[in-house]
Amino acid sequence: MEEIFKKIKSPLIGGALLFVIFGIFPVTAQAASLYFSPSSGTHAVGTSFTVSVYVSSADQAMNAASGAISFPQDKLEVISLSKAGSIFTLWVQEPTFSNSAGTVNFEGIVLNPGFTGASGKILGVTFRVKVAGAAPVSFSSGSALANDGKGTNILASFGTANFTLGIVGPGASEATTPSEIAGTSQAPEITSTTHPDQNKWYQESVAQFNWNVPSGVTGVRLLVGKIPNEIPTVTYTTPISSKEITDLADGTWYFHVRLRDASGWRAVSHFRFQIDTQPPEPFTINFVDGNETDNPRPVALFDTTDSLSGIDYYKIKIGEGDFFSVAPEIVKSNPYTLLPQAPGKRNILVQAFDKAGNYAMATEEFIIRPLKEPAFTEYQQELESGSILTVKGENQYPNSQIIVWLQRENDESKAFPVRSDQDGKFIFVSDERLRDGAYTLWTEVVDERGAKSGPSEKLIIAVKRPAFLQVGSWVVSLLAVVVPFVALIILFLFVSWYGWHKFSLFRKRLKKEVRETESALHKAFDLLKEDIREQVKMLEKTKNKRELTEEEEKLIKRLKKDLDDAEESVRKEIEDIEKELR
Numbered sequence: 001m002e003e004i005f006k007k008i009k010s011p012l013i014g015g016a017l018l019f020v021i022f023g024i025f026p027v028t029a030q031a032a033s034l035y036f037s038p039s040s041g042t043h044a045v046g047t048s049f050t051v052s053v054y055v056s057s058a059d060q061a062m063n064a065a066s067g068a069i070s071f072p073q074d075k076l077e078v079i080s081l082s083k084a085g086s087i088f089t090l091w092v093q094e095p096t097f098s099n100s101a102g103t104v105n106f107e108g109i110v111l112n113p114g115f116t117g118a119s120g121k122i123l124g125v126t127f128r129v130k131v132a133g134a135a136p137v138s139f140s141s142g143s144a145l146a147n148d149g150k151g152t153n154i155l156a157s158f159g160t161a162n163f164t165l166g167i168v169g170p171g172a173s174e175a176t177t178p179s180e181i182a183g184t185s186q187a188p189e190i191t192s193t194t195h196p197d198q199n200k201w202y203q204e205s206v207a208q209f210n211w212n213v214p215s216g217v218t219g220v221r222l223l224v225g226k227i228p229n230e231i232p233t234v235t236y237t238t239p240i241s242s243k244e245i246t247d248l249a250d251g252t253w254y255f256h257v258r259l260r261d262a263s264g265w266r267a268v269s270h271f272r273f274q275i276d277t278q279p280p281e282p283f284t285i286n287f288v289d290g291n292e293t294d295n296p297r298p299v300a301l302f303d304t305t306d307s308l309s310g311i312d313y314y315k316i317k318i319g320e321g322d323f324f325s326v327a328p329e330i331v332k333s334n335p336y337t338l339l340p341q342a343p344g345k346r347n348i349l350v351q352a353f354d355k356a357g358n359y360a361m362a363t364e365e366f367i368i369r370p371l372k373e374p375a376f377t378e379y380q381q382e383l384e385s386g387s388i389l390t391v392k393g394e395n396q397y398p399n400s401q402i403i404v405w406l407q408r409e410n411d412e413s414k415a416f417p418v419r420s421d422q423d424g425k426f427i428f429v430s431d432e433r434l435r436d437g438a439y440t441l442w443t444e445v446v447d448e449r450g451a452k453s454g455p456s457e458k459l460i461i462a463v464k465r466p467a468f469l470q471v472g473s474w475v476v477s478l479l480a481v482v483v484p485f486v487a488l489i490i491l492f493l494f495v496s497w498y499g500w501h502k503f504s505l506f507r508k509r510l511k512k513e514v515r516e517t518e519s520a521l522h523k524a525f526d527l528l529k530e531d532i533r534e535q536v537k538m539l540e541k542t543k544n545k546r547e548l549t550e551e552e553e554k555l556i557k558r559l560k561k562d563l564d565d566a567e568e569s570v571r572k573e574i575e576d577i578e579k580e581l582r
Contacts, residue, residue: 035159132166
């Protein structure tokens, strides 16, 4: 550079060259790049490893990036994507992958003031090695946008990564691995009571396996490892038909069984089982508009990852409501919009379940503020019966829906929707004439988002009949009382007269019966008296002939006395009855 300046004779040319050197070079320095870390490595078949995607933008703030990653789908498969530690706070396109196409795609945003630095982590990609060979991983496209208000693409370069696949890990030397014998008998069928489905993940770290041992089998070879098609080497000279394996670490494992009979070692059976005892990555719930908003459908961020089995589903509970499940694909449209919420304070609880049933949980409190209530500006407190109700009001939300509530005394309230104009004013006209009674009137507002206000101040409107109808009604009411009262008096008099008439007839019949009884009694008593007197006379005549005894004398006296007493008593009773009947 110094020699160049020495050779320059013209100050004009030198100035131009300085402009080019110091004017253009800083522009190229303000560039970003996407790269992988690690960018190389060797991995055995059946094992998994993670590659992280980074962005470098050391000289200029970046606020958005996207990329499409390509990998050899015949040699690698993606088992999970992790956003843990990502600089992105919003995902325009949720990270996705396709093992059939061999692609991974992402697109996210860094909120103000953006990202500036050499190692901004974007994403973690966990691969599983399928077969041996060379596996290049590269970017097929991408972008990095500057935080300059224009969205200038400042991406200048892509990094690449190359991995060597097929090296067998320690403890599984191929030198001691026996080869299969062509034409041997069929491999045994392996089943598991603890991990029955080879495609599912389980929390159980103790695995139990079973297989049939046919007659003629003289030996069994077993092996547990990470390689899918490995040939077992641990020999049991006494054949066994089950095996329990304890203290297994998380990950994908393979259990291998081989039987020996008289013809030699049979074909090998392989059984894959997957263990995940760890919950998904811890996460928090963040609301885009803050924890207090008047938006009835708050937008929440709570996506998380699971490095092994992956996220299966989310369970969400809001307030006192029930849990409901959400598929991870829906949450991956992060941010997640909640269902419409009524005004008030409540909690949200989110559980993220992985495919083994482990879960991580987060809670957060949020408040939905109600809108400002509408107000009535013109109304009548009293109306005549049969009138049409017209009220006017206003609110702070132009072109919003106003719900007018009208309730007559204890009747059920009715809702009438109207719309406010661009100034927030509204008019309500009842669709039917009002009957007399007391009406309660109030209103609420609902904006285009579905946000609601509380009820406004309640108005009482009295609906009365016209004056002449009120007088007529008073007369009718009075007659309604007087006429039944007069009718009741007449009925009472009629009943009294009828009762007295019946009593008089009864009294006459009773007098007649008493007189007849009296006459019969007199006759009977006179006959009795005559008989007694005859007996007395007979005793007195006997006295002239002979001397009566003392008892006979006493008998005559007693008979006379009893006869007089009886006659006096009957006479008094008859007189008393005649007095009562008068």
